[in-house]
Amino acid sequence: MSHDAQVYVKSDTEFNYIKQKRKQDMRGQITTFAIMIFLTLIAFAAVAADFSKYLIAPVILLLAAVQVVLQLYYFMHAKEKNHNVAMFFLIFGAFLAFVFILTFLTIIWWG
């Protein structure tokens, strides 16, 4: 097992600062959540309002993309440092995902 951890006791000032900072972060998370709910509502409302499908499809796909980025960067903490390699794995996966969908759709559309 690892041997690199040392117990570090925070001073009261440091402890209170970190605690306060976490509270602020949590407030930011709730704001993120509110935005995500709002984006979801817009997407459902746009479909319920029965606009043209050529307008709705790109808009709701964009809303989904924004919501996923929020989920990754805030809820999954990817905006914090130490996530470079993790993001490399995920973005490479997303790239392959894009290629899969492009390939399958071109097969269907172009015969």
Added chain:
Amino acid sequence: MDLDKKYTPQTWPDHPEQVTMEGKNKFLGFWLFLGGETVLFASLFATYLALKNKGPSGMEFSTQTLFELPLVFVMTMILLTSSLTSVYAMYHMKNHNFKGMQLWLGITVALGLSFLALEIYEFNHYVHLGFNYSQSAFSSAFFTLVGTHGIHVVVGLVWFILLIVRNAKRGFSLYNAPKYYTASLYWHFIDVVWVFIFTVVYLMGVVG
């Protein structure tokens, strides 16, 4: 290093999930796994988009006749909220508040179970209409995509429940902090996939 060592809020590290070598490895390995999961779901999404509404001639089922938005809306809200409650659980983990974390994970499990109940109801409804797994290329692609997501929800729930029960008397340690952290990442990823499912399958299905 003693993995069972007890910490206090003042000695608890800022990133307890990444203090030990095992924690670091789990963190990185889990993101690699999530990259693989992205590819898995992409292949299912691509198949679904290719086979959407395709089936035997005269098939009476289509995305527009099958899907009902109110149910999907409720499922979406439940899963999105459960994502926030697991953020709360991780907030309490960083603050070394074990009871708070267990409570919020319990709420997450409850929300996940209600999501699952609605999904089972939905599938059962479709099968009763005659839209079963082998009915058409469309039905197979639909059930495989949404069902694979449903299985991920089941796995996530079992994972959370095992963690909550197994660690109930242990309290926090550097041994279980990475376990909780990866489980919550998994749960968020399930929500990420659902965002694409409700958009691509249900909303775009209702639009046509």
